[in-house]
Amino acid sequence: MRIIATAIVLAGLWLLLSGLYKPLILAFGAASVVLVVFVVNRMDAVDGDRVALHLKPLASVRYFFWLLGEIAKSNWAVTKIVLSPSLPIRQRLFPVPYNQKTDLGQVIFANSITLTPGTLTVETDLGYFLVHALSFSPGDMDALADMDARVSATESAGAA
Missing domain, CATH: 1.10.12 (Lyase 2-enoyl-coa Hydratase; Chain  A, domain 2)
Structure with missing residues (x-):
């Protein structure tokens, strides 16, 4: 079947x-x-094992569309940096704490960071990700904290 x-x-x-x-x-x-x-x-990849997703469907859809907007804004920002004659690059590696309760939530957050142009999740550790930014600004931490909160909002109460 x-x-x-x-x-x-x-x-x-x-x-x-x-x-x-x-x-x-x-x-x-x-x-x-x-x-x-x-x-x-x-x-035997379809062996009947089930993985509980522990995601809120409506919150996940809202997050998906919000992420598409963030990707578009970041694309525009990276395009301006690359096309600028002075190349205003301020590369930096910095830790980003996460608050997700499930592995899936952490994967969604890490991949969302990587999908956003100009940022890359380089390493994972207990409680934080190491992120590389092409053009770091202090506001990036606030934006990442907002992304973290939005991903956490997609996790259901049954997440452990």
């Missing part, structure tokens, strides 16, 4: 993302789905 569900999800995702419905393309898509389902089944 899991194999069929996996095939249906993959086929649906493929159809949604490809947007092409010509017979040859559909045949390639079907072949891709069959190959992936075969490989996944042989690897």
Whole structure:
């Protein structure tokens, strides 16, 4: 049953993302789905283990759209830095504390930092991430604290 569900999800995702419905393309898509389902089944990657997400759906969607806006703003800022003749770069490595209760929340926060242009999560440690910024300013800590709070707000009360 899991194999069929996996095939249906993959086929649906493929159809949604490809947007092409010509017979040859559909045949390639079907072949891709069959190959992936075969490989996944042989690897026992779909073994029935469940991972509890402990995320609030509505808060997660709000966070996703907020993050898209932050990525756009950061893209613009990095573009201005790169195109500036003087290249106003103020690189810095600094620790950023996190307050997430789950590993998933910590991964979301660390990846959100890395997705935001001009910043990169370099290392993780108990209670903080080491972050590299292309152009550090004191306001970055406030922005990262805001991001931390927003990610924490996506975690459900059942998170441990």
